[in-house]
Amino acid sequence: MWSDKSLIQGRFVMNTPEISFIEWQRRFSTETDCINHIKELRWPDGFRCPRCGHNEASLISTRHLFECLQCHKQTSAISNTLFHGTHIPLVKWFAAIYFISSDKGSISALRLKKLIEVNWRTARLVLGKITFCNGTQEQLVSAIGFN
Numbered sequence: 642m643w644s645d646k647s648l649i650q651g652r653f654v655m656n657t658p659e660i661s662f663i664e665w666q667r668r669f670s671t672e673t674d675c676i677n678h679i680k681e682l683r684w685p686d687g688f689r690c691p692r693c694g695h696n697e698a699s700l701i702s703t704r705h706l707f708e709c710l711q712c713h714k715q716t717s718a719i720s721n722t723l724f725h726g727t728h729i730p731l732v733k734w735f736a737a738i739y740f741i742s743s744d745k746g747s748i749s750a751l752r753l754k755k756l757i758e759v760n761w762r763t764a765r766l767v768l769g770k771i772t773f774c775n776g777t778q779e780q781l782v783s784a785i786g787f788n
């Protein structure tokens with residue numbers, strides 16, 4: 642089910658060193674860009690409301706939520722993902738994914754802290770989660786928990 646849309650084979654890990662950071666930032670420069678990317682991976686056939694099955698929703702990007710236009714149920718874009726419960730912007734996560742995957746595990750929390758402008762504890766958490774996901778595709782899928 643992951644095939645070419647998977648995070649590991651897709652745009653996140655394998656291909657990241659092939660594009661420049663400038664290009665990466667251009668693609669993922671806002672929370673909406675990041676959420677729309679997650680949305681494509683999560684709902685490859687388009688968004689479906691889990692309550693009523695409607696396929697149109699408005700995005701509340703500041704809270705990473707989709708609100709169904711029919712029944713108004715709010716669905717988190719990031720629940721059960723790598724980003725679950727995060728308090729930092731997704732653009733920082735996406736930048737971290739770029740740096741970590743281009744650096745093949747040699748990047749330190751201290752360096753990441755400076756690169757994405759978070760505190761050291763947050764940098765360590767982000768590094769740990771992303772590095773874990775950088776293992777096998779199976780590890781990634783289970784860590785991200787899409788189903």
Ligand SMILES: [Zn+2]
Binds near residue numbers: 691692710712
């Ligand atoms: Zn609905």
